[in-house]
Amino acid sequence: MTTFTPIGMSATKRSFTAALCLSAAVLAGWPAFAAGASDTDAERLERWQEISKSIFGDRKLEPTDALIKVDAPPRALDAALVPITLTMPEKDRIAAIHLIIDDNPSPYAAHITFGPAADPSEVKLRVRINNYTNVHAVAETKDGKLYEAVKFVKASGGCSAPMGMSDEEALKGAGDMKMKFAEGGAGKPMEATLMIRHPNFSGMQMNQVTRDYTPARYINKLDVSANGKLVFSMNGDISIASNPVINFGLAPDSKGPIKVVAMDNQQGHWEHSFNTPSPSN
Amino acid sequence: MTAYSMRSLTTRRSALFGGLCLCCLPTLGRAAGLFTMDEVGTGIFMRRGLDAEATPENDDAIANIGFVVGDTSVLVTETGGSLSDGLWLRSEIRKRTDKPISHVVLTHVHPDHCFGAEAFVQDKPVFIGHHALRSALDSRGDFYRTRLVDILGADRAGSVVYPTMDVAETAEVDLGGRALRFTAHGTAHTNCDLSMIDARTGILFPADLLFVTRIPSLDGSLLGWLKEVETLKGTGASKAVPGHGPTLVDAAPAFADLTRYLTTLRDETRKAIAADQPIDRAIDSIGQAEREKWVLFDTYNGRNVTQAYKELEWE
Numbered sequence: 001m002t003t004f005t006p007i008g009m010s011a012t013k014r015s016f017t018a019a020l021c022l023s024a025a026v027l028a029g030w031p032a033f034a035a036g037a038s039d040t041d042a043e044r045l046e047r048w049q050e051i052s053k054s055i056f057g058d059r060k061l062e063p064t065d066a067l068i069k070v071d072a073p074p075r076a077l078d079a080a081l082v083p084i085t086l087t088m089p090e091k092d093r094i095a096a097i098h099l100i101i102d103d104n105p106s107p108y109a110a111h112i113t114f115g116p117a118a119d120p121s122e123v124k125l126r127v128r129i130n131n132y133t134n135v136h137a138v139a140e141t142k143d144g145k146l147y148e149a150v151k152f153v154k155a156s157g158g159c160s161a162p163m164g165m166s167d168e169e170a171l172k173g174a175g176d177m178k179m180k181f182a183e184g185g186a187g188k189p190m191e192a193t194l195m196i197r198h199p200n201f202s203g204m205q206m207n208q209v210t211r212d213y214t215p216a217r218y219i220n221k222l223d224v225s226a227n228g229k230l231v232f233s234m235n236g237d238i239s240i241a242s243n244p245v246i247n248f249g250l251a252p253d254s255k256g257p258i259k260v261v262a263m264d265n266q267q268g269h270w271e272h273s274f275n276t277p278s279p280s281n
Numbered sequence: 282m283t284a285y286s287m288r289s290l291t292t293r294r295s296a297l298f299g300g301l302c303l304c305c306l307p308t309l310g311r312a313a314g315l316f317t318m319d320e321v322g323t324g325i326f327m328r329r330g331l332d333a334e335a336t337p338e339n340d341d342a343i344a345n346i347g348f349v350v351g352d353t354s355v356l357v358t359e360t361g362g363s364l365s366d367g368l369w370l371r372s373e374i375r376k377r378t379d380k381p382i383s384h385v386v387l388t389h390v391h392p393d394h395c396f397g398a399e400a401f402v403q404d405k406p407v408f409i410g411h412h413a414l415r416s417a418l419d420s421r422g423d424f425y426r427t428r429l430v431d432i433l434g435a436d437r438a439g440s441v442v443y444p445t446m447d448v449a450e451t452a453e454v455d456l457g458g459r460a461l462r463f464t465a466h467g468t469a470h471t472n473c474d475l476s477m478i479d480a481r482t483g484i485l486f487p488a489d490l491l492f493v494t495r496i497p498s499l500d501g502s503l504l505g506w507l508k509e510v511e512t513l514k515g516t517g518a519s520k521a522v523p524g525h526g527p528t529l530v531d532a533a534p535a536f537a538d539l540t541r542y543l544t545t546l547r548d549e550t551r552k553a554i555a556a557d558q559p560i561d562r563a564i565d566s567i568g569q570a571e572r573e574k575w576v577l578f579d580t581y582n583g584r585n586v587t588q589a590y591k592e593l594e595w596e
Binding site: 180 | 419428564588
């Protein structure tokens, strides 16, 4: 038997059955802090088994320290913005990656599928972490196998941390984007940073004016392509920090324009195009 | 995922708890009366907070708290980090005066400053706060209380007390021949910072808009804080009671130290952003020249960088 609170349990079931969506009904009983800090290893393991089964079914997950690594601060400095680095040293074998924050109310934080224009050797994301939790990264190889890595992070309250401004203010400029490029040198992948203005409301943040919970509103789909070829496609959830920033690699031969299509769960739809810098030599 | 690595994590966790307790050994002296009130100006008594984090042993007594005595009544600023801390302050007041406690100042939303307020509810004072304090307490109060209950237990933590007098811009109260002037600031340390000046002595109470010794913690706006420091300097006050650090300081050098830290944070963060340094690497490198100059640097600097980066990356 697990130590899930009823709320955690329903959140878990819902988010698994309804894929990535966390409904407002789940949040009615918030706050109810799970005993995340005091869970035993066996409880954590059982939780992970339940989560991974709901996402990957009966497919086998093998532990790895070669195909994917997850790097995060052992203790989050800001639970509402925890930088995560996923490293995939054998990049040519990688088809997709999954990021799961076990003890978040909606654990399945991101699913990224790489296309031909990607260099999948490194991805950086910023997430919210609500509790002391294992953070799991799962790599899916091109031959359809799954490999998992884990990192334990101490944090609390990342999902419910208020934005410190009104919802209207937080939504101002939603969908604005910036992209920065850092050249890796001749024949090397180009590093890109995509910034999107969006509050990514978790549904667990209290509106400071109405004193009601702001409904969840978050980027749930992000497609990035280079000159018509897919770089990556990402399904996101409420665990992604506000004003999402993602660092990724472009294959050496990818040229612009880089097109970004972002959508949120409330029919928000934004498209922007960015020119890659011309080679400096 | 191996069972082995999970076990080692548990070990590290308990080791950390042990480490935490060792850290607070020097702070165990509450019962032994190590806390004292300094009379920093005529009729102004302040207790220096510990340069530490909240622990089960220290009652979250980490902020500078105290009171001002007028001809007819007493004003409390601030209330302390827990009900226990607030009750201690109330007993210190009653050792020195029988005048009624007419006003209690809640300088901002952080728990080390306002969770002692419950101790004064019995006095039915006017609770004074920034106009944005109520909504800040609404969104964070329960969260803070839960964390405090985890550390201190439900009976010692204290509850959320709301302001009954909102300061929109400025306000003044009179304790009988003693006027205190309040200013509600723009988003700086937090989004609800309230400062006070005692007209009789000219002493400024910037609360957490001024940190001394303990590293400043940024929870509002870096650029806003630098701006509000100028506003406070503009008052011309020569002495100040900071929210953390010694109970009375010369204002000019203290503000200069704070400004130096905040400016370093601003300039190095802008530089990191311009150089495409991602936030995780920026956290490890920014502000390191300040490390020896502040207590608890490693606990807060990285968080401050995170806040600064988030604020400045869209410039």
